[in-house]
Amino acid sequence: MAMKSKLNIVISGVGGQGIVTLARIIGEAAVKNDVKVLIAETHGLSQRGGSVEVHVRLGNVYAPLVPKGEADVLLSMELIETARNIDYLNTNGLVISSDVILRPPIPGVKIPKKDEIIKEFEKNNIRYYLVPTKELAEKIGNYQSENMILLGSLYKYSEINKFIDMDSIKDSIKTMRNPEINLKAFELGSNL
């Protein structure tokens, strides 16, 4: 079977959720596998609790940004941000998202309910996996490991495993500040 020559992943969430770290772990694992990787981040004001997107491209790629309609995977740490970035998905794209909803700190803001968003996924024939990252993170006693849980789910459900082997990801996680907890989180996410 011919291997897919590239994989486009858009990662979304809210500033402070550890999205840049998540992408960096993928990147380091890709380098270990000698796979070309491009990770485009937009820093600056976006760190202060705003919407954040990071684009990750693997394989035969040159341009750092994923165009709308061309992401193979939309990986997301927050459900409103998932909905916001759905236009990145290609027609056969896959959503892997946390089921967490965070209210933007705007006075009097109205936010959609989880069910409404899911209903829209169904209506549009979007393939999706929802991961209860917060619940799982509480289970292992660390709020800050939601990103590694989601990375585990990415590894399980997407074709990233055709580009990068699991040991390289684990090796990269081992260089993080809390390696044991983060490894546990990754494994939890990849064994759902």
Place this chain on the structure above:
Amino acid sequence: MNRLNSILKKPNSKVLLMGNEAIARGFIEAGGGFAAAYPGTPSTEIVETLAEVASYLGIHVEWSVNEKVALESAYGASISNVRALAAMKHVGLNVAADALASIAYTGVRAGLVIVSAEDPSMWSSQNEQDNRYYGMLAYVPVIDPSDPQEAKDLTKLAFELSEKLSHPILMLPTTRVSHTRSNVILGNITPPRTKGSFIKENNRFGLVPANSRNLRDKLINKWSIIKDSFEEFEPYNRIENKEKDKIAIISSGSSYQYAREVNEEVGNYRLIKISTPYPLPKKFILKGLEDVKKVLVVEELEPVVENQLKEIINEEGLSVKVDGKSYVGYAGEMTLERARKAIREFLGLPINQTAYKKLDIKLPLRPPSFCPGCPHRGTFYALKRAVNSLMLKPIYSGDIGCYSLGINSPYDEQDIILEMGGSIGVANGLAHVSENQVPIAIIGDSTFYHAGIPGLINAVYNKSPILVLVLDNRTTAMTGEQPDPSSGITATGEETKIIDIAKVAEGIGIEKVIVFDPFNIKESTNMLKEALSYVVKERKPAVAIAKKACALNAVRIANKIHIEIPIYQVLENKCTACGICYNAFACPAIFVKDDKKAWIEPSLCTGCGVCAETCPYDAIKPIKVIDKRWDSVWQ
């Protein structure tokens, strides 16, 4: 993960580096001994990375007070024979331009590379100016890398070239190079030269008119040598698919990566890749244009390559049709969609619209906001109360920093935001012409040192009735908490003097200087009222300083010395659902429940306790007893 590890790895190691880290590595490979910068997105990580390895390498690395000082300092090192780098964001080069425009006259000794990170699409900037024009204006050659690997390689090459030509070089990575991480293969490290000596040569370094006239003539001659040295620039300038004729695409900088990907999709036309957009190497370009009838220039922002190309074609009397901006457009950064549309249109190919999904659901915006526990929130809250209770008509003259976010609701206290330090100068003008309005300049500590002080001197000298409110959170917060003259430490973590803003103001001659704690809303409001009344009555400038650490730093310190963060909670039975804490004060850790009562998310609360002060019903309380050392982490 540790930056130190990847940056200092052995030659030939394959590592993941962000473009800015790659530039730092390029500097190390070139044996650079001096690096200075003022932080600014997307350039900050260059010197931040070097600061982390400075003591290991024995090199001098500093956060300068502004970009002008950074460049002047780097120049000082270079003419003392130490390779030096000055880094800044694109608009920082405006501040350093005065130095830049003269440095080309004197030339340099050891390599001097100025990195100015460009921000097309303005991800975190006030404009998207194209700094390649500075190269033209100042007779400084421009290099623009297309990815992190090139960013590293070209930094090293730029130092060698700069030294060979005794001339500064301007390197212009964009956000998509500076902030893209990719595979980088490391090269050899040259041991740094950190000490040199300045050999006097005042007919060269003393720019009095007689010398300058001389040097100007020399510069014009030197320029042709510089141009020639860009002719051989393989592989960074190269011709791809040389066997193809008739049609060519020329692309420079980060745009090249987009053009290349699209070129593969449409059938691999001849692609001329450029890393030296100014001066455009003529002979190389002419080689690339052999047997070509029409050419498309794919570049971001202004038609810098396009115009030079047209000039070359004109000079040579060639019949080659040049297109560029008419297909590519001016505004914003390159994207695959944009490159695809431009190239396909140019080639006469159909443009198929990519199908994408759209949900039928209304989504709230999520603009960035002050962090939970940010002292600016208290300052803006108190300022508004003070202004309202005196029934003043304020003009909020804002500035560049996290506090620019005060432009958003519910604060709405940034009416004007122009450039670094602009708040005070603009307030000066407002003060002398506006009737019955009170200009309030709002500026952060780092921005105050950067370019605010001359404006303040002007206000005293020219008797401008303004309130200058300095939000002193002891750091350059927006770019990621780099230390500044208010922090008491240097870039490399050494202790240093704190430059006291109140004393600066007093020294300048401000007669009303107040310092307040923005976590104490009542006291802050009263003191701001006092300062504002003084401005209105005395018609003289006053300075108010809000002093409290950046919440991110405070939390970091608390974690480091194991102080538990005193999380607050809302007492269900006392909360009347008035909404003051979440609507008027608007801490992002406070959420509204369905019954409109407030609820604090414990994982977000940083324990500042200010919401408790704003609640008129005494419904917000800390969960546990507060650690005695808690206040000290916010100093």
